[in-house]
Amino acid sequence: MSAEGARPLVGSHRHTPQPGFGKRATVLTAAAASAAAMTAVPAGAEPGEPSVASVNARVDGLYAEAERATEKFNAVREKVSDLRARVEHAQDEVARGQGRVNRLRNALGALAGAQYRSGALDPTIALMLSSDPDGYLGRVATLDRIGSRKAGELRELRTAQRLLDGKRERAKGTLERLEEERGRLGRHQESVRSKLTAARRLLNTLTAQERREREERASRGAERRGAVPPGSVSGRSGAALSAAHSALGRPYAWGQAGPGAFDCAGLTQWAYRQAGVSIPRTSQGQAHAGRRVPLSEVRPGDLVIYRSDASHVAMYAGGGRVIHAPYPGAAVRYDPVGMMPVSAVARP
Template sequence: MAAHRRPRRRLGGGGTAARTAVTVTLAGAAGAAGLSGTGHADPQQTPAQVRAQVDKLYQEAEVATEKYNGAKEKADAAEQRLEDLRDEVARKEDRLNATRETLGSVAAAQYRGGGLDPALQLALSSDPDRYLEGAEFVQRVGSRQTAAVGRARKELRDVEQLRGAARIERAALVSRQAELKKHRKTVTDKLDAARRLLSGLTAEERAPRAATRSAGAREVLSASAEAPNSRAAAAVAYAYQKLGSPYVWGATGPNAFDCSGLTQAAYRSAGVALPRTTYAQIGAGRRVSRSELAPGDLVFFYSGISHVGIYVGNGQMIHAPNPSAPVRLAPVDEMPFAGAARVV
């Protein structure tokens, strides 16, 4: 069937949205600041106040990032459905053409014999409406021809139905792409504002507090050993391996991540499929209380469930914080706790 596949067509750039996303890291922010003389922080503000504003902008950007991730997932699914519909239309058209060729052979024989049956005239017509309205003529031909004409009628109906479904799916895709564009702009605007604020601080003032890879490495064995099962242990081990990886919004690895991209990749490495977004991931497992936390549990933050990390034991998690810091080890109480889920 692959021979009937039509060339894939991308509509409106939806398939490349993630590749065109603007990525911002602390290093990038500092470099941009060095090239621009605008956007300095208010001199009346203390570095702590500026960092608080930046943190707020990062949190707002992460809310928009999760909305972008959800819209991207739906747009990708819509695009795949559209491609599948186009492939099915191509296959149905091939079958319809084969049936019409068979009827054409019969018609040629009838013509040589002195006339063309009206049912075959309709079956070979280029006007589908006229053809479908002429079903009563099918009764005038023999049983073999009747079956062939009936098959052609069904195949033509199938083609028209699939074309209608494809039109609906294309409209849905265009709508999803518009939603993607809106969320992408929100994310980039928030990150640009954060970068402008950071440009008014010295490198020392804006340096993030980050856990080191060696600190994480000292705890990986004990945390993995305490995990409730081998898949949770594998997810924790993956997260430790990614310490120091850059935060890139919309990224799911293997070299860069956003928060839900990291947890999704960690469990994917353990053979478990997680949804793409934080607000879907919290429903992907059994809810557990903070006092019940075990290594491998997903921990969620903020009232809108806009951030997630993977718990590794001893009150610590590994997460992809925001563009100011790479994947790192951090206390669970670093942000407002919203809930936890045990995936496996």
């Protein structure tokens, strides 16, 4: 759904604004950067004042933009979570590697102490405990007094130290990537918030009656007409559909995956998790969950992906209806499968 931008004032005569519309014009100017240009003002509207239809179109456009930003946020958040786990694993490996190096050094130190107490420190042991064991190994062949056991212990120490250094470098690189992704996460988060704030400001320019009419239009499309009864579909698809149905009426909240609130992909992921099936967190990922089927063969429980960028997902409920988490301010509900352009259907 494309949003529309504000039309410049027409003519030079002054007029008396109707209640609520002066504020609307100001807010629309502030939000102009977040939506596309508006079409001509319909007949009957005050010159220069946006119509209710244009405000609704811009709000819908901002919601669509916010949803795209939300899916990017979800994707980056998954990556951050994965990198955080990898950092923790790398740090554990470094700690274990350091422990092994310490034990090997202690063993060599004990050998050196025994020799010292016996009367003199073997020069080869002194070399073993030096800060340059690699340099020592280059001289092993020339040291007649070194035994194979000592050489083996030093080689083991050298190998353990090299492994430890490699683990430290990998942990450092993973941590740097984690910090970069955290920065991206914050930027996507701010993008979602700014678009939702602009949408709220636009909605506030509507009168209470206009807002009620907007919600009534949405609720008329949310009826469950034709959808299959919960529990009438077998298998994991039926279990997922029943779970989604149990979430009816719970609020949309961006970045949430239940059980109290959901965004679009959060609802479908949560529903399939209740059926024991793991699917990706984002609508783009869910577009490739399982196998693709044509819309003409869609079945209850299938994932219906919307828009060319796959930025929205719903679950087919039968009878030409889907169940989904639509947008901020709305609850999980049923809508017609053709509510927006379908880009794919996936069967997990």
